[in-house]
Amino acid sequence: MTEPIQYIGEHLWPGYVGQPALLLLFCAALLGSFSYIMATRHRNQEAVAGNWLRLGRVSFAIHGISVFVVIGILFFIMINRYYEYQYVQSHVNDELQFRYIFSAFWEGQEGSFLLWMFWHVILGLLLLLSARDWEAPVMAVLTSAQVIIGSMLLGVYIGWGDDPFRLGSNPMLLLRDTMDIPLFANADYVSLLEGTGLNPLLQNYWMTIHPPTLFLGFASTIVPFAFAVGGLWTRRHREWLQPALPWALFSGAILGTGILMGGAWAYEALSFGGYWAWDPVENMSLVPWLTLVAGIHTHLVAKNTDHSIRFTYIYYALTFVLIIYSTFLTRSGVLGETSVHAFTEMGLETQLIAFILVYLLLSLWLIASRWKDVPAPPKEEPTASKEFWMFIGSLVLLFSAVLITGSTSLPVYNKIRSFFEPGFLGTVILDPVPHYNKYQLWIGIFIGLLSGAAQFLRFREQHFANVRQRYLLHVGISIVLAAAATWGAAQLINISAWQYQLLMFSGLFTVFTNLDYIFSFLKGNLKAGGSAIAHIGFGLMVAGILFSGLNQKVISRNPFLMDGLTESEEANRNTVVLIQGSPMVMGDYELMLKADTLDHLTRTYFIDYKRRDAAGNIVESFTLQPNVLYDKTFSKIAAANPSTKHYWNRDIFTYIPALPPDEIDLNAKRTKDDSLNYRRLDLPVGETFTLLDTVRLEDRDTFAVREYHVKVLSIERYAQHREYDREEGDMSVGVKMSITAPHLDDSSFVVMPVLALRGQALYRFPEQINPINARVRLVPEVFDVVFRDERELNYQSFELAQGETADVGEFQVQFNGFDKDHQSPAYVAQEGDISVAALLTTQTANGVADTLKPMFLIRDKSPFNFKDESFATGIHARLVNINPQTGKASLLLAAEPVRRWVAPVELATQSFRTDWIALQAIEFPGINLFWIGSSLMMIGLTLSMYHRIRTLYVARS
Numbered sequence: 001m002t003e004p005i006q007y008i009g010e011h012l013w014p015g016y017v018g019q020p021a022l023l024l025l026f027c028a029a030l031l032g033s034f035s036y037i038m039a040t041r042h043r044n045q046e047a048v049a050g051n052w053l054r055l056g057r058v059s060f061a062i063h064g065i066s067v068f069v070v071i072g073i074l075f076f077i078m079i080n081r082y083y084e085y086q087y088v089q090s091h092v093n094d095e096l097q098f099r100y101i102f103s104a105f106w107e108g109q110e111g112s113f114l115l116w117m118f119w120h121v122i123l124g125l126l127l128l129l130s131a132r133d134w135e136a137p138v139m140a141v142l143t144s145a146q147v148i149i150g151s152m153l154l155g156v157y158i159g160w161g162d163d164p165f166r167l168g169s170n171p172m173l174l175l176r177d178t179m180d181i182p183l184f185a186n187a188d189y190v191s192l193l194e195g196t197g198l199n200p201l202l203q204n205y206w207m208t209i210h211p212p213t214l215f216l217g218f219a220s221t222i223v224p225f226a227f228a229v230g231g232l233w234t235r236r237h238r239e240w241l242q243p244a245l246p247w248a249l250f251s252g253a254i255l256g257t258g259i260l261m262g263g264a265w266a267y268e269a270l271s272f273g274g275y276w277a278w279d280p281v282e283n284m285s286l287v288p289w290l291t292l293v294a295g296i297h298t299h300l301v302a303k304n305t306d307h308s309i310r311f312t313y314i315y316y317a318l319t320f321v322l323i324i325y326s327t328f329l330t331r332s333g334v335l336g337e338t339s340v341h342a343f344t345e346m347g348l349e350t351q352l353i354a355f356i357l358v359y360l361l362l363s364l365w366l367i368a369s370r371w372k373d374v375p376a377p378p379k380e381e382p383t384a385s386k387e388f389w390m391f392i393g394s395l396v397l398l399f400s401a402v403l404i405t406g407s408t409s410l411p412v413y414n415k416i417r418s419f420f421e422p423g424f425l426g427t428v429i430l431d432p433v434p435h436y437n438k439y440q441l442w443i444g445i446f447i448g449l450l451s452g453a454a455q456f457l458r459f460r461e462q463h464f465a466n467v468r469q470r471y472l473l474h475v476g477i478s479i480v481l482a483a484a485a486t487w488g489a490a491q492l493i494n495i496s497a498w499q500y501q502l503l504m505f506s507g508l509f510t511v512f513t514n515l516d517y518i519f520s521f522l523k524g525n526l527k528a529g530g531s532a533i534a535h536i537g538f539g540l541m542v543a544g545i546l547f548s549g550l551n552q553k554v555i556s557r558n559p560f561l562m563d564g565l566t567e568s569e570e571a572n573r574n575t576v577v578l579i580q581g582s583p584m585v586m587g588d589y590e591l592m593l594k595a596d597t598l599d600h601l602t603r604t605y606f607i608d609y610k611r612r613d614a615a616g617n618i619v620e621s622f623t624l625q626p627n628v629l630y631d632k633t634f635s636k637i638a639a640a641n642p643s644t645k646h647y648w649n650r651d652i653f654t655y656i657p658a659l660p661p662d663e664i665d666l667n668a669k670r671t672k673d674d675s676l677n678y679r680r681l682d683l684p685v686g687e688t689f690t691l692l693d694t695v696r697l698e699d700r701d702t703f704a705v706r707e708y709h710v711k712v713l714s715i716e717r718y719a720q721h722r723e724y725d726r727e728e729g730d731m732s733v734g735v736k737m738s739i740t741a742p743h744l745d746d747s748s749f750v751v752m753p754v755l756a757l758r759g760q761a762l763y764r765f766p767e768q769i770n771p772i773n774a775r776v777r778l779v780p781e782v783f784d785v786v787f788r789d790e791r792e793l794n795y796q797s798f799e800l801a802q803g804e805t806a807d808v809g810e811f812q813v814q815f816n817g818f819d820k821d822h823q824s825p826a827y828v829a830q831e832g833d834i835s836v837a838a839l840l841t842t843q844t845a846n847g848v849a850d851t852l853k854p855m856f857l858i859r860d861k862s863p864f865n866f867k868d869e870s871f872a873t874g875i876h877a878r879l880v881n882i883n884p885q886t887g888k889a890s891l892l893l894a895a896e897p898v899r900r901w902v903a904p905v906e907l908a909t910q911s912f913r914t915d916w917i918a919l920q921a922i923e924f925p926g927i928n929l930f931w932i933g934s935s936l937m938m939i940g941l942t943l944s945m946y947h948r949i950r951t952l953y954v955a956r957s
Helices: 013-041 046-079 086-091 098-105 109-130 132-151 205-220 222-234 241-269 280-305 309-331 349-373 386-408 410-420 432-461 464-493 498-520 530-550 569-573 666-675 782-786 927-956
Strands: 156-158 165-167 576-579 584-586 589-599 602-612 618-624 627-630 637-641 643-646 650-658 679-684 688-696 703-717 731-741 747-751 754-758 761-765 767-769 774-778 796-800 805-808 811-819 834-843 849-852 855-859 862-866 875-882 889-895 902-908 916-925
Touching: 013 046, 013 132, 013 222, 046 086, 046 098, 046 109, 046 132, 086 109, 098 109, 098 205, 109 132, 109 205, 109 222, 132 222, 132 349, 205 222, 205 241, 205 280, 222 241, 222 309, 222 349, 241 280, 241 309, 241 927, 280 309, 280 386, 309 349, 309 386, 386 410, 386 432, 432 464, 432 498, 432 530, 464 498, 464 530, 498 530, 530 916, 530 927, 576 584, 576 589, 589 916, 602 650, 618 643, 637 650, 650 927, 679 688, 679 703, 703 782, 703 902, 731 774, 731 782, 731 902, 747 767, 754 774, 754 782, 782 902, 796 805, 805 889, 811 875, 811 889, 834 875, 834 889, 849 875, 855 875, 862 875
Parallel strands: none
Antiparallel strands: 156 165, 576 916, 584 589, 589 602, 602 618, 602 627, 627 637, 643 650, 650 916, 679 902, 688 703, 703 731, 731 747, 731 754, 754 761, 767 774, 774 902, 796 889, 805 811, 811 834, 834 849, 834 855, 855 862, 875 889
């Protein structure tokens, strides 16, 4: 029998705490759900219901504590980089900055499900404080959702045989529990592990704030849904409307804010070229918000008139089911080929489908079984009433949601059909923007006109005959103002299509009518004007969409098609090539690529903009800094992040769609480097070498002989390079050299190629000189020139006090004291180090002198020393000890004959330039109208929520 391996270095206690906590959160949610169901069933038996309520509360408290424990443990092991845990190894690495730990936490499906549960717990606690007699049915629904989400974290296998069903994916599993590889035969495997790390695309501050906001929006939709279920379940079809309304408004505001944050992220940090791309994942966060807003409108109608209660039930049920459906689409892997946001498949498809079916079937059964019980006034709402048109508006929103859902669900349709028809290739939307805009334009027109006209229907709340003239005056003024503003906008942004003119009119019409309502009816009382503010926001958002979309000005318009830069011909026409140091004029702007920097995986480009007036004078200048993010292997670009200049009336958006191939992929760079025709040069330091090269000219039949003057200025040990992060123990050499090209007006360029040795691995960092299409690199023999074999040196031992000298060969070496601040280039500082350098000067009779600073280090109570060497005198020095009583330095000194330093380098003179980028620059006029309008929509919903909460509080008091 084989003895089990006793693993070294594993941190098992987090798993011992986290695993039971996962099971406890599931069981407590199950018990809580059952308790609240029983409390609802026995609601007419006060004593029995009270006992079940108390058990439900205790269970929910235990469940909440367990959720917090699991989240805390998971954060703990991620912060401490315990790579023996599968979730940590998959989402974190040593290079990940602490601020992105949150992003890494909810990058994975398990973390995002925990985030969802976290918000349910917070919402549940608020409901315990406020729901009162609705607590039992509402909490029964919320805890039932926690049961299902919790089951997705269990990671247990059910069944027998070779293929049992896996219930959930457990984030607390050790890596060796999830795979069987030879690595785990090593008892010390933990020391060999490295983290995969966070997707570079997600290493952005938006990823820290956008997902929790959006998930709060997702989680909050369960509350109006739970009140609706409670109303159906207990047959209290009117009573649930008042306590549910503030929650519905809150959900609409926070879900809308989460969607807007996603749009801002896309605009500010992603390469969408805008704030919306009709991506499937974007769509499936928007669709539940549309049905939720439709439900809010029918909710208001139902609360005032008893009409539309049935539709309010339907909308809130549909909203929550669509939230789960969006989760299925994004996390089942079904959108893997059609969305940039989609998660990969994790084997949770069956559970996600079951999640949908549970609440879909529950909703259908409750609505069908209670349909006849729901109050429905025998007389329909008058066609001229505001409530009737609010109901019509909700149907339009539903129609919009159905259209978007149908198109977005094509991958699901393809998968189902291909199951029954194996040869089916699938149906796709080739150009999503025109597809969606074709229908949503008319929906936007209708909603704009409706949300404007509906406010004037408030005149019917008075004696209409007495206010007819006032009504006609208000309507007429609003129409005239909207028409005049539409005409002005059409001239300003050249709106030629009548459909877009009508859309602009509808947006501006709702702005003017709702402003009229605020001042004419509310007398400026904004606290009661939440709906009007939201409608004004919608109108401004429509105007902003048209301003920024139709009047979009491409600065980087290129009349010469640059094939291969981007994926489409149109994008190529909007893309220019900027060469570093060469200005390019584009309309009113002059752009120049000034420089670039590489910081870890992020390469930032500095692009200078100069705007000139008609006379050619510079009236404004600024610098934008778009960047690209490499993957961990530097083999591809993981993300290209734009940079934007903001004005009050426009934005200038700059984005890099392409780079030279050998600046994208290090392998491509190496391949190019190896294919060049290098010439070996052994160059003495300080001497100039003339190189002649024959170059074929553009006509391909003519050759030119070009002359290059090459001079080595110095040789540097432990050299640095912008693409090289030196580690302790590395040996690196740099050769600083100048290359002058007489055929370019004697232009001279100073470069320093570097060669680094780390263990047995050799890293070459050549230098490209783009103006002369030259490339220079070092030959490995340079290490033999710079680093001497210590065994060949005849060290002598000396103990010197400050001011004393020692004779070493023909030199005198004087000890001048200590330098506690000196850092040797061979040394990488660590916390707790104690280091000091000896200050030595060398002198010969003929006046040759130099300075040396050998260093002594104590790290973890162990002594180390780093030698220094003088190229000028040939002296090698080591500081091996310090006598604290006498202040004397124990030194090892050796002398060797001064050598003639010769740098072996290789030069290629036909390495074509790589200092260029492909650039797209776009001006978005009026973009702030969109952001202001969309923000006002959320502010309006929030104000309405506040107003309804106050009304509810007064009613209870």
